[in-house]
Amino acid sequence: MSQLQQQLEAGKFVVTGEIGPPKGINIAPALHEAAEYLKGNVAAVNVTDIQTAVMRLGSMAACHLLIDRGIEPVFQLVCRDRNRLALQSDLLSAATLGIENVLALTGDHVVMGDHQQAKPVYDLDSVSLLDAMSKLESGTDLGLDMKGRPNKLDGAPKFFKGCCTTPCSPTPEAQAIKLEMKVQCGAQFVQTQAVYDPAAFEKFMKQIEHVKVPVLVGIVLLKSAGMAKYMNRSVPGVQVPDHIIQKLTDAAKEDRAKVSVGIAAALIRDMKPMCQGAHLMTLGWDHCVPDIIKQAELA
């Protein structure tokens, strides 16, 4: 059983971190950051899968390299780039590399990235991908044999299956219903899109009260007022309130990292009673993670 699963089952407030593989094979800096600032501070480290459709080194290889360094990964797996054959095959491959935590995602559309001409796949969606994972665990795959029975696997994998949700979506009810479907199809934990509005989050958590699944609230570290405004303009389902933007605007340049950490820690303190953990997306500022944890009074 993965550490992440153990800690959530033990009822601990769990923190996860995140790294993004590089565009190229120079992975040493990302691994160094993870070993230096995330190891020992977080239960597991998510590895993004070609995030925002910008071509880069793969999530599975980076997860494997983290395991080699004693860091537990969460393998993010998107439906954008692989059909059902490749998704299932990659899941089997991941299992043989010792990867247990998998986060099933739809994936940003290719037009958001740097290969806009590419063919978007979406053969499965995040719900049917979770269903596929559950089937693999039970020893069958999505295909059928000549007699119409599910194909049998020679050795079944075991995962700790995660999914995402967007609490501040313009249609939270639709998100809540989809989350319910994901849990029905096997999701065992949730890491949310970034939340900056504790009141909206509390409302969303009420809406999914009947769904028994641990939720890690998503915290994206705001590095500047410009970034916050960009997120409001361009990242669907994320709203940074004006009072937070003002704090970043007022901060002197040399204090900015401190202010960013303070904002993230305050959000975690506010939302800790509502959920089971926090997922920190620091976008390269991994060195801030120990401070966020300390100021959020989680250490």
Place this chain on the structure above:
Amino acid sequence: MNATERKPMAEVADSLADAKKVFLVACTGCPVGCDTGGPKWVEQMTAELTAAGKSITGSCQIELLCNKALVGIKLGRFVEKLLAADAVLVSACGVGVQAVGNMVPRRAVPALDTICLGDYQGLWPGEERCAECGECLLAYTGGLCPVTLCAKSLLNGQCGGTGDDGTCEVSPDRPCGWKLIYDRLKELGRLRDLRRLNAPRDYRKLAIPDAFRRTTRYALEVAEDEQTPADEQEAAE
């Protein structure tokens, strides 16, 4: 002409499971040629659904349901009977079913699967698009097609890419298809349909037999020599 095939009766029954009263709409364009619609279908379906304990509030046959303006005018004459129904069962391609769904505040349920449109998107092309997937899901998506309206053709609800103004992440000009579906299902009191797990598509259905790609003219000029025994019998009668 576009090609459709009848959904198995069990599937139609499932999609009408909680509808006691049904109104029938039949396209008398392409489905007549495929023997999947028209007067014969109305007669058969009335008998089958009545036998299954449903009441038929009325029926209407429209030549080319893909002409949305015509659909509005024609259906206008049946307002009371339409509103008396819990669902409207439509024998048409995906474009026709969506045209009915956009005109009537009732659930439009497809009786057919569309297998080939031959690039024809209706007489009066509007926002209703059919992808000829051969596994029509309109019964469970408020009569709005997720395959064509969602930029990712997702089958199980919206992703995280819905903007605050309800647009899709791919373009500010494009509404989120699943938000449209959510809004419509809410209007129809059918949010439970969002809880249905839709299986991954069967892409074999995209391999369309050549015969369906041929035009009527081809059929008249070239295929005359390829008459089937059924054709000969019909000709003899």
